[in-house]
Amino acid sequence: xxxxxxxxxxxxxxxxxxxxxxxxxxxxxxxxxxxxxxxxxxxxxxxxxxxxxxxxxxxxxxxxxxxxxxxxxxxxxxxxxxxxxxxxxxxxxxxxxxxxxxxxxxxxxxxxxxxxxxxxxxxxxxxxxxxxxxxxxxxxxxxxxxxxxxxxxxxxxxxxxxxxxxxxxxxxxxxxxxxxxxxxxxxxxxxxxxxxxxxxxxxxxxxxxxxxxxxxxxxxxxxxxxxxxxxxxxxxxxxxxxxxxxxxxxxxxxxxxxxxxxxxxxxxxxxxxxxxxxxxxxxxxxxxxxxxxxxxxxx
Ligand code: MTE
Numbered sequence: 001x002x003x004x005x006x007x008x009x010x011x012x013x014x015x016x017x018x019x020x021x022x023x024x025x026x027x028x029x030x031x032x033x034x035x036x037x038x039x040x041x042x043x044x045x046x047x048x049x050x051x052x053x054x055x056x057x058x059x060x061x062x063x064x065x066x067x068x069x070x071x072x073x074x075x076x077x078x079x080x081x082x083x084x085x086x087x088x089x090x091x092x093x094x095x096x097x098x099x100x101x102x103x104x105x106x107x108x109x110x111x112x113x114x115x116x117x118x119x120x121x122x123x124x125x126x127x128x129x130x131x132x133x134x135x136x137x138x139x140x141x142x143x144x145x146x147x148x149x150x151x152x153x154x155x156x157x158x159x160x161x162x163x164x165x166x167x168x169x170x171x172x173x174x175x176x177x178x179x180x181x182x183x184x185x186x187x188x189x190x191x192x193x194x195x196x197x198x199x200x201x202x203x204x205x206x207x208x209x210x211x212x213x214x215x216x217x218x219x220x221x222x223x224x225x226x227x228x229x230x231x232x233x234x235x236x237x238x239x240x241x242x243x244x245x246x247x248x249x250x251x252x253x254x255x256x257x258x259x260x261x262x263x264x265x266x267x268x269x270x271x272x273x274x275x276x277x278x279x280x281x282x283x284x285x286x287x288x289x290x291x292x293x294x295x296x297x298x299x
Contacts, residue, residue: 048113051124053193055267060200061118062219063167064153064160071162072200079159079220081204090150090225093141100204104190106139107131111194112187112208117249117281119213123263128208129191134182142178142226149181150174150231151207152223168234174207174218175231175245179289185210188221211280213247244299248290249281253299 050056062072084100109131117123137149155171157163163170180186187208190197197203202219209216215235225231235243242256251261262274280286290298 048115048125050113050127050193051267053195056124056126056192057198057200059266061214062162062200062202064155064162064170064172065200066162067167073198075161076199076203079154079156079199079203081199081220084204084222086205086221087223088136088140088225089223090227091143091146092226093143095140098140103136103139104131107135109190114185114208114210115281115283116210116214116217117263117277119215119243119247119255119260121255121258121260121263121277122266123275123277124266127193128187128189129194130187130189130205130208132184133186133188133207134184136188136224137182137226145228146226147178147228148226148231149176149178150223150225150227151176151218151221152225153218154220154222167238169237171222172218173232173234173237174216175233176209176216177230177289178226180209180286183286183289185283185286211248211283211286213249215243216247246290246295246298248286248295248299249277250279250295250299251277252279253296 058073059069060072061069062076065072065075082101085097086100086103087097089095109129111127111129113125113127115123116126133149151174153172154160155163176186188205189202189208190205192198192201197206202217202221205221206219207217207221230245233243233245235247236245249260254260260277263277264274265272
């Protein structure tokens, strides 16, 4: 019970941009002083109280390991995540098979405490460790013709019991428009709470796009392709009426089978009041990316 997360957030508490800039300053300051890092001052300053490690690692969606919320924690232990190679190809200057352990030391890794909103109308707050996807894109060099980034999850049936069932067309696929991918909020996460990414959460590296529904956060990425065409995505292929390419959190556009106006906080207890869902999950600074678009059509 000590770990129970209690909601103290109001709309006014959600200042993600200030928060992540802050974090960089905190990190830089701490590094300069040679201090060990702790997220405590930042958390207190922003009021974003993360869910417990237990919540974040025991209530998961990772269909390659089963469709139940407890299946990934139960079944993902057998996944081999080291060594890990990411193929980066398509419209890039330096395509290749990048070994993750060589890549990570070249990136600026930091902690980002973000709200997480699942399309199933539940939410958490997660302290991710990771680096900006933009930094990786700069490292490999994006060609001017590229407009989108496509991602693929590992497909290894012998370690992924859920892939025996045709729930989705494996491998799991996702995509972003290039400006979304380059946005400084967009991360490739390699850990949670300063610990290496647990297998059930998408070890060793997964996408984090905090203004989009959770299914965009593709796990255990083995391929990143720069392209000039909008990539196919697993959930859109499975049900285009219910899952669009953009999948921005939007309380005004309901899922065909349920409302998106409110959300249930995981860890808040069975009788916790549902909270209103915020446009772009509260990350208003991304609104300019969609200014010219009808977000009812482009859901
Ligand atoms: N990635 C893969 N490869 N397979 C999946 O089934 N599920 C998605 C996303 N990434 C999924 C995936 C969905 S629906 C959600 S809500 C989030 O992962 C859940 O992330 P979490 O388990 O870390 O909370």
